[in-house]
Amino acid sequence: MPAIIRVEGLTKKFGPITAVDGISFEVEEKTIFGFLGPNGAGKTTTINILCTLLNPTSGRAFVNGFDCKTDSRMVRSSIGIVFQDSTLDKDLTAYENLAFHAYIYGVKKAEVKPRVEEALRFMGLFDRKDDLVKRFSGGMKRRLEVARGLIHRPRVLFLDEPTLGLDPQSRSHLWEMIVQLPKEHGMTVFMTTHYMEEAEVCDALAVIDGGRIIAAGSPDELKRSMGGDVIFLKTTDNAQAKRKLEAALGVAPGEEADELFFAAPRAEELVPAVIRALSDAVLSLRLQKPTLNDVFLKLTGRQIRPEEVQGADSIKEELRAYRRRH
Amino acid sequence: MTDVNAIYVIVMRELKKFLRERSRLVSSIARPLIWLFLVGAGMSRLVSPRAGMPYTQFIFPGILGMTILFSSIFSSISIIWDKEFGFLKEILVAPVRRSSIVIGKALSGTVVSTIQAAIVLMVFPVIGVKLSVLQVLLTIIISLLVAFCISCFGIVIATFYESYESFSVIMNFIIMPMFFLSGAMYPVKLLPAALRVASKLNPLTYGVDALKNTVFTSPLKSGPMGPDFSFGADLAVIILSSALFVVLASGFFERKQ
Known part of the structure; x- marks a missing residue:
């Protein structure tokens, strides 16, 4: 084409x-x-x-x-x-x-x-x-x-x-x-x-x-690039849990809205190992097919939020003010 | 061909909106009539008719010029409205030359202004002015030329402003001085030297003067209240400045960042 x-x-x-x-x-x-x-x-x-x-x-x-x-x-x-x-x-x-x-x-x-x-x-x-x-x-x-x-x-x-x-x-x-x-x-x-x-x-x-x-x-390609499904975790101590996961499973979890997350191939089979590594510290765990939102989160470290419209307006204002001066 | 269509449709849009907005139509006719009858009547008592005509008759060409000035500039600076409400983008992304957009907008102002000037012109018998059919026709033709010139000038002004808040600036610092320095209210030759220079730089001066040349008849023409320039000079300045404004406006429109 x-x-x-x-x-x-x-x-x-x-x-x-x-x-x-x-x-x-x-x-x-x-x-x-x-x-x-x-x-x-x-x-x-x-x-x-x-x-x-x-x-x-x-x-x-x-x-x-x-x-x-x-x-x-x-x-x-x-x-x-x-x-x-x-x-x-x-x-x-x-x-x-x-x-x-x-x-x-x-x-x-x-x-x-x-x-x-x-x-x-x-x-x-x-x-x-x-x-x-x-x-x-x-x-x-x-x-x-x-x-x-x-x-x-x-x-x-x-x-x-x-x-x-x-x-x-x-x-x-x-x-x-x-x-x-x-x-x-x-x-x-x-x-x-x-x-x-x-x-x-x-x-x-x-x-x-x-x-x-x-x-x-x-x-689909973008979602596949995540390398599998995504595991989301809530723990009593995210910082400590992060270190334990890195040591036990060799993954580098991200953190967003009080939840740790990481993608892995065949993530469902990793669940027992995650529980074993963190034992009592796990408050909740969920497994999710990657969404474009996860892709964006992984790439930029943040989500696209509607509130960001506010920030965009200020950039537009800045540009407008700049144009006015020139 | 596309460009002819574009010019046509830009003019039709303006005309449609003009006829739809009754209040704009009424107020644009009322303003010159108020000036003519209220200011004219009051000033007639102050200004002795030494030139052989009452003041109301003297300002008649000036009032026609005023009608053209206001409605041409209003029509042209509607571009600022279009900018603010986004419609200008719709025009700018169309596959037509920028100069066609400028000419379309200028002709919009020309048509609307000339209609208004023609309506105001019809009160001439009421104030005791005698006009032949030829004079009436000539006055309308000159109105067309002057309206085109002032509309183009208005577009040049409009390219400098982004929002309609600037309207009062344009009104106070452009429209009003242009009106008072046009020879509409008093002959240019009676002005102090500095103001006379400003008058001569004002394109409307030549428009009003051309109208005086057409409306005033023989003995008055050469009197102290008569026109300041020759008819030929008036026309030359109007046509040349129109060309200049078209070029400037197209240039400013083409400007991208």
Whole structure:
């Protein structure tokens, strides 16, 4: 399969802040590619470079064979984008927003109406087409933006945190639509998320943290890279238990939320040995198939938490303040 | 072809929103009429009609200029709204030239402003101004040119601001001085030297002057209250400065980090 997105040593600096630090990856055509990482990891910056809103400091990026820096207009006509923040005109109706998009992307006049209506039907918004967008709920707005992204039949659809701030019902509704895009519309979906359950659906993932890609592969590959199932332990004295486990079993447990954890092949067979090594100190023990969350935990030593959105906002503020000064 | 479509759809969006917002339409027509009748009537008592025309008639071209100034700048700085509410991104990632976006936005301001100026123009019989059909047509054509010029200027201003909080700054430090230094309220030649220089740097001055050249008739034209520059000079400055503003605005739009 040919790569529809190719990124080579991409770096983006905002003054003293390095948002993206020499990343390289490829995305295969007609797949769902997920960019997984905490807020402030550099996901949005990468998207902004790929969709030609920002120039990279160094490195190169190609979409549909076109260079994002030198051939930006061709890149722009190959892609559709749903940004993290709404980019709808709230004073226009749903239909008008989509028709505007169709015209500005050069859809032929006779084609505008059928395409807009098709997209509205696909996203389940046809009966609200003449309502002003300001009367839409958050979930409907997001679906409308995805509908808009489909109008000009792009080769690649970028979704930046498409389900952020949506209630669970709207999220699953939107997901049902997104997973159909590669097969039914022949599109490649490039999405960022910090929801692990959404990352599970992707064909391929790149885990990004601090502007660097720290792991890449399919969700299964990433989980297999943990080297088996994960044992979680609560003990009376974690520090002592850690030392005992290292000595007896030769494993190096991590610690998170008062629990020790380590992955091992055939972990279930290790349970008696763990109990023997720690005897009375064990308060509880559980065994778990590795999740993407465990992968992330192992790679970065921390979890992606919703609270981190706070920290991300401050980074954004910092960037904004920096831009204002320059 | 894509770019023609883009310009068309950007203008249609503005027009649709303009006609939908009744309060904006009403207040944009009411402002010049209030100035014309309240300020004009009051000042008429102070200013002797030494030039052979009442003050209300003297400021009529200036009030048309004011209508164009306010609505063109308002229309252009709606780009700041679009920035704040994200819609500008939707336009910027579209496969169209930045200059087409600038021209689309400028034509939006031009259309909306000219409609308003044409409505205000229709009160001319009420204040005793006599205009031929040709003068009315010419006034509308000049309004189009001036509106385009000021809209482009507004876009240049809008590229410097990120949030709508800057609106009062623009209002107090750009729109109001531009209005008072345009010769709308008093002839430029009567201003003190320093202000006269500022006036001559103001693109609106030439717009108002072109309107004076069109609206005022022969004996008044050469009087002390008449136009300050020749009609040809006015047009030349308006057209050249429009071109300059288009280039500047496109350049500022193209700027990426």
